[in-house]
Amino acid sequence: MESEHRILIVDDDPVNLDIMLEILASEYSCAAASTGEDALKTEKAFRPDIILLDIMMPGMDGYEVCRRIRAGETHRFTKIILVSGKSMTEDRLKGYEVGADDYITKPFNDDELLAKIKVFLKLKRLEEVDSVKRDIINIFSHETRTPLSAIVGPAEMLLENEHLDRESRELAELILQGAKQIADLVHKTTMLCRLKSGFKLRMTDFQASECLNEALRKKQREAAAKNITIKTDIISDSMITGDREALTEALTMLMENAVIYSRDNSEISVRILYEQGTAVFSVEDCGEGLDDETKSTIFGDFSITGSRRHIKGMGIGLSIVKHIAEMHGGGAEALDSECGGAVFRLSVPCKGGRL
The missing domain is CATH 1.10.287 (Helix Hairpins)
Incomplete structure (x- = not known):
């Protein structure tokens, strides 16, 4: 059957090949190979979405075929499901180590095989x-x-x-x-x-106040343009082991958010606190505040809120804040302020607070 989805079946047993072709050929475009060498040749020309790969084959076994496919970038999204009579845990682990996506044991259930294929086709499309x-x-x-x-x-x-x-x-x-x-x-x-793509933190030791001072320097001019006073209060200056530049970026974005939504001639309060092993950066504005629904979704990727507090920049800044905090083992939250605005808190683990 001609289908937009292609499946390569690799098995040295003709009976197993016939069984899998009978199950799959009515829904997918299929190709077959009986050796590891043939599988590598067919894979390059056929460009399968999924490879059903037997492990025990003469010559090149399934593990080596999988390893060679994963060594290249051409078919990095191709999903490889090992199909074998070997059911020991170490066999499965070896398969995962060489790059297999899943493992199914013979004899297998037809419906289970079809279900796995649908799941991995969807996953492949999302990754692409x-x-x-x-x-x-x-x-x-x-x-x-x-x-x-x-x-x-x-x-x-x-x-x-x-x-x-x-x-x-x-x-x-x-x-x-x-x-x-x-x-x-x-x-x-x-x-x-x-x-979201594996960014590595550059870990160093620094004082929490270093992030605050740098963020304040970056946003002071924007605040002054609206005649907004930024009041700082370092209740406890903690030593943090983390990515200083990333945390400064996160705090800068919280200050930027506060400046955008604060009224002219108002005040923003920025504090550093120590709470149960964490350094807490608190940024409070006296803007229009947040409703409960917005507070629960505002840190989502590309979040856009309602008319009261539309997030400029598609909500990306606050999502970045949350990601950076969580990468440091901390978190971010939005609360109500006493003046009717909002309080954004960014917390990260620290080595202790001091005045």
Whole structure:
């Protein structure tokens, strides 16, 4: 049967090949191979979505076939299910070590085999889509840097011209604001993808106040533009073992969020506390606050809330905060503030607090 899904069946026993072809050929495009060498040749030409791979074969066994396929990048999304009469735990573990995705023991149940194939076809498709998304984001990130620089630089130069008329100045400000928003979105989207794709923390020892001071330096100008006062209170300055740059980025995003949603001429309170073995960064604003539903979803990837507190940048910043906190063994939460706004807390393990 012609199908968009392709399955390669590898077994040195013709009877087993016939059985699996009878089960699968009515729903999927199938190819068969009886040796490990033939399997590798067929795999390159047939490009299967799933390989049902026997282990015990003359010459090259299934383990070696699996290892060779996984050694290349061409078919990294292909799912390999080992099919064997060997049922010992060590046999399964060896299969997983060489790159197999699953293991099914002969004799197998037809319905179980079909169910596994459907699950792994769906998983393969999701992995391929995620890979395409990451590639697009990476390309977008690289390809927009130069054009954005070409927009931001001239716009800033125009605004430095004291003789620029009012209408031209307003247009230049709109251009600069839009370019910076795109640059910010690119930065956050790229960072979120890095965090979700195996980002490795660079661990060092540092004081919690170092993150606060750097984040404050980055956001002081934006706060001043709205005449917002950022009040800091280091109740306990803890020693943290973590990625200083990543935690500073997370705290910066919490401050950015507070500045965006605070009213002009208001105050933001940033505190560092010590609570039961954790350093807690608390950022409190006096904006419009959050409803209970929003508080439970606001840290989700690309979260967009209702009309009261629409998260600019597609909610990416707060998702980044949560990922960074959890990578350090901590967490993030949103609470109500006494002034009617919101309190965002980022907590990470620390070595103890001190004044």
